[in-house]
Amino acid sequence: MSRKKAFTAALKASAPVFFGYISIGFAYGFLLVKSGFQWYWAPIMSLTIFAGAAQFMAISLINQNKGFIEIGLAIFLLNARHMVYGFSVLERYAPFKKFKKYLIFGLTDETYALITTVEPPEDADPEFFDFCITALNQSYWTVGGLIGSLLGTAIAWNAPGLDFALTALFVVLLIEQIKTLKRPGPFILGFAAPVLLYAFGFTEEALFLGIVISSVGCFLLKKPKAEAANA
Amino acid sequence: MLRIIIAIAVMTLATQLTRFFPFLLFSRRKPPQWLLTGSRLIPGAVMMVLVVSSIPHNLNFTLPGTWIPLSGVAAVSILHLLFKHPLISIFGGTGIYMTLLHFFG
Incomplete structure (x- = not known):
């Protein structure tokens, strides 16, 4: 069997x-x-x-x-x-x-x-x-x-603050990505996009537009040297 | 009710599109390098956007509204770098955040 x-x-x-x-x-x-x-x-x-x-x-x-x-x-x-x-x-x-x-x-x-x-x-x-x-x-x-x-x-208890578990999950995934990618470009894009959107008053759209803008930006980043050599 | 059902259908489709994409298009030919590089970098950028925009979700620029979520993020990061175990980081960090919120929020 x-x-x-x-x-x-x-x-x-x-x-x-x-x-x-x-x-x-x-x-x-x-x-x-x-x-x-x-x-x-x-x-x-x-x-x-x-x-x-x-x-x-x-x-x-x-x-x-x-x-x-x-x-x-x-x-x-x-x-x-x-x-x-x-x-x-x-x-x-x-x-x-x-x-x-x-x-x-x-x-x-x-x-x-x-x-x-x-x-x-x-x-x-x-x-x-x-x-x-x-x-x-x-x-x-x-x-x-x-x-x-x-x-x-x-249970009647609302567990105030439990929704932070999602932020915690994202932080863990982010740290793993930082360890894997070992280059700053994508993280700078991912930080700058939503912060600028907030600064210019696009509070409602910051998450969605931030994801779209930084993702498109990733395709425009320069290839790291090691990968360029392999390509 | 109908809105929830359609939203779930849309999210199922969106999720499955990411999982089936490589198999649908590249089961016979090799994926181009720019696509591989792009799809390798996007998750890093997206995770950063998610962390940044999920903090001000309850960050209202009052003092406790700012330092409590930031302390929570710091707690998760420190726990994760120390123990390298996602469950300790997620539940430890959330526990610390909930405790701070209870006493100082």
Whole structure:
């Protein structure tokens, strides 16, 4: 039974994500309910959108009555890092058939991290192993959100300041990006764009226009020397 | 209700577009270098925009409205550099922020 073996190995490998997704999912579900949503939107969003930071952003984007085009473009650019993941697993997923679409659907930060670092057991089907990892991760995330939203409905305490968890998540992702990229250009763009927009009074549009302007700016940045040599 | 459903559909589509994009266009040919470089740099810029614009969300240029969120960001950064563990940074930093807000906010 190599399938059973693949599942057990995936269960073990995904243990760190279990703790991460259950607790951050919990915070997400709790915040969602405290922001005025019914509890069932938490599992619905976890099964459809399935992107942590985007689902947190969804709460405020929907509550602020933003237009659908603005919502779509903001979420697209927020998740643009997933494109990088796609490019780097292109070859690994190329021979896959049965679960390929689901594997691409579920390519979150944590799933990508696991799939690129953990090797499937020797006699196991690598496609089924990757499928188990992805599906287990999505179930942890969904269950965490469900528990958070149900407890949030039951508890009267509003947890003032819990929405800071999203800022904290962004700070962590930012530090990781700084470590990975090792060059200042994108970060200067990302800092200057919203600050200038605020300074000129575009308070409402600072987030959205800031993302668009700095993303376009990234294509205009000079190539670093090492990459120019490889190209 | 309908607005929420459409918004979720739009966000699902936007998210899936980022995940399927490389597979839809480049399963047979190699992606061009400018696209690879651009998509590698964009996440850094976007994260910076998100941090900067999620702080003034409750930053109203009163003294506690400014120093509490900035202390929260500092707490998350220090915890992350010390322990290198996202959960400690996120929940530790949020806990510190909530405590400051409770006593000084």
